[in-house]
Amino acid sequence: MGNNLTSRQQDYAQWYNDLILKGGLAEHSDVRGCMVIKPYGYGLWENMRDVLDKMFKDTGHQNAYFPLFIPKSYLSKEASHVEGFAKECAVVTHYRLKNDPNGGGVIVDPEAKLEEELIVRPTSETIIWSTYKGWVQSYRDLPILVNQWANVVRWEMRTRLFLRTAEFLWQEGHTAHATKEEAVAETVQMLDVYAKFVEEYMALPVIKGVKTASERFAGAEDTYCIEAMMQDGKALQAGTSHFLGQNFAKAFDVKFADKDNKMEYVWATSWGMSTRLIGALVMAHSDDEGLVLPPRIAPLQVVIVPIYGKDAEARQKIDDKAAEIIKELKLKGISVKYDNDDTTRPGWKFAEYELRGVPVRVALGARDLENNVAEVARRDEKTKESVSLDGIANHIENLLEDIQSNLYHRAVTFRTNNIRKADNWDEFVKILDENSGFILAHWDGTAETEEKIKELAKATIRCIPLDNPMEDGACILTGKPSTQRVLFARAY
RNA sequence: CGGGGAGUAGCGCAGGCCGGUAGCGCAUCUGGUUUGGGACCAGGGGGUCGCAGGUUCGAAUCCUGUCUCCCCGACCA
Incomplete structure (x- = not known):
């Protein structure tokens, strides 16, 4: 025998890399931070995409396609949005090449400088909302329930196959609503769609929750997420759904006349799931002999x-x-x-x-x-x-059905065995160092404490679980009063 | 972007300190025997040693620069 794979015990990160490469899912490309998704890996993505696409359509959404390029000025229209993405944007500055007069091959033609530079989309809220402005006049134009399957680019410092690449594939849903209640309901509905998909098809149990202010999407009022546990006990966000309030409507002046003929700003949501989920799938189920794929999305059953x-x-x-x-x-x-x-x-x-x-x-x-x-x-x-x-x-x-359910139950058992409660700082640190996994602990609710914990323990608040039981307690770091436990973990 | 490691045949590696024109295992090709957990025998092919400069009669080897990958940090889906 001897498959030449690194074992999980030996080196978890190397084991992951070996599986992706030797399992034939993807390989590194000649472009830094970008990967080639090979046919077997793409087959997996196609299956995931097909299932989700049907779920989106069953909930009333339609697909559309918006441009890869976003005028630079659009990005800065929503203040926190630009702040969140500015540091990782690829920028198009020219539109033509020419032969180097000094014989050095082709060079960028300095004559062909764009008047306004274009950003390669890191996400599409801005271009979409500038478009929606033209689509919405009256309450009768709402809601807009649109999704797009696309690639996006985020210029990451450090990349890993599937988990974090400079370019990745995803879907992004962008909806517009007449009322806040409707938009919030949409946000929660799509979170449920993700949870159902990940649990029933990826065989991966998730915890639904809401992000703290510091982990929130740039430009959102509320970010909901589903968090999954990997075999090394670390957390991986498997999908997000954002309630954007009226932030983008205000930034792009998207108003509608309601039934009383009053002008109101539109309420928005956006939600996304990416090829990163393939990384989650690999890290959740596979073993030292190779990949283990859930039958419902395996390219070959x-x-x-x-x-x-x-x-x-x-x-x-x-x-x-x-x-x-x-x-x-x-x-x-x-x-x-x-x-x-x-x-x-x-x-x-x-x-x-x-x-x-x-x-x-x-x-x-x-x-x-x-x-x-x-x-x-x-x-x-x-x-x-x-x-x-x-x-x-x-x-x-x-x-096949039995394998599907066995994988899910195995993952549930693993997660149950690796969620622990910590009631003070020593316990908290001890669990992180000795067991890893998720920790439910009290937190005083301030961003300062959250930041301090991240700095000291390298663990972050993954989410405040939905349907969280209320329970009086004291913050593990400051001892200040708290009304509920939040979910901590080290994360991908 | 900081610290550490690495780039030599399709893959995994040796050679490098001490410069003399490249080797091993697997894979591949041909022929044959085989087939219940990564088969065996015989014969063959394949490399501008990441790239660009420099030193030298001569560079995989020494020097400089550069690109890429991996690991650990800071940033993020």
């Missing part, structure tokens, strides 16, 4: 490996039986590959498909056919069983 012998006739029988099984599986909408490539041997294939996280593997040999069985192996638990060929497609269909 089942692989069938024939075990050939010398006998050509027996070989044909295996192919025929495999074709039958494949036909049945496809009728059930299950994706399946028959790997009868004769240049690699079965053992090699077993290891390879484990590395790639294919949920179910079926091995079929002459010996099996004699007994009317096949060997069915599940990736999540790495167990094998002999299954009768009669009704094997049904068996596999059930097995």
Whole structure:
């Protein structure tokens, strides 16, 4: 054996990198901080995208597309928004190249300087709200429920495949509403959509909550989030939904006449989920043998490996039986590959498909056919069983669902075992150092204390959980009174 | 952007201190035997040593610059 993967124990960060690269999801590009998403990784993204897209449409949203470039002046129209993004913007200053008169290849043509520089979108609120201004006159034009699938660029200092890249793929929903209540309801609804998607399809339990002021999106009144736990106990934000109040409507002067013919500013939301979630998926379920992918979004759900012998006739029988099984599986909408490539041997294939996280593997040999069985192996638990060929497609269909739910429950158990309460500073620090994971603790509610804790313990408030029970207590740092525990963790 | 490490065949690495024209394992190609957990035998191909300068009769090796990646910090989805 020997898959040359770094184990989680050895070096968690290296293990993650190995999985992404050797699992065939992505690789580094020639451009700093950018990655190439390979077909297998993109297949994963397509499945995630398709499911979410349907969920968006089922909640009344439509897709649209806005430009990659944003005039520089737009970004500065909303004060906290520009402050939040200014430090990581790529800027287009020229529109033409020319041959270097000194023979040094092509150079930027200094004659072709843009009058107004363009920002490559780090997010699209500004360009969208400047557009919405023209779309809204009356309450009858509302709500606007639009989503776009796009790439965005944030010039990050330090990048990691999927988790943080300079360019990434995402979706961003941007909605406009007549009332505050409606906008808040939309914000919460989309948070629920994300939570449902991540839990039911990614098999990853999340905690829904609201961000503190300092962790809030630049330009938002409230930022809601779902937080997931990785196997190293660190938190990863899996999706965000923002209630933007009237901030962008005011910045871009988007008003509407209500039923009483009074002019009002529009209420806004925005919400996003990105390719970063692929990183979360990898870190949540995979093991030292490779990727472990939830069946519902795995690019390939089942692989069938024939075990050939010398006998050509027996070989044909295996192919025929495999074709039958494949036909049945496809009728059930299950994706399946028959790997009868004769240049690699079965053992090699077993290891390879484990590395790639294919949920179910079926091995079929002459010996099996004699007994009317096949060997069915599940990736999540790495167990094998002999299954009768009669009704094997049904068996596999059930097995896929079982794997999906097992992954989810495994992740829930892990998270439950790694959420702890801390009632004073010593406990807090001890848990972070010895156990990691999430910590529920009291906080006095001030940004100063939050900042101090971050500085001292490198842990941040991930969120104030929704439906949080009220409980009197004392802040773990200052001892000042607090009415509820908030969720702390070290985070990606 | 600061600190540490690294770039030599598709992948993983040795060689470097002490300069003399590049090697190992895996992969690949051909032929054969094989096939129930990363097969074996025989033969073959593949590298401007990250890039650009410099020193030298001669540079993978020494010097300078530069780019990229990884790890740890500061910043963020």
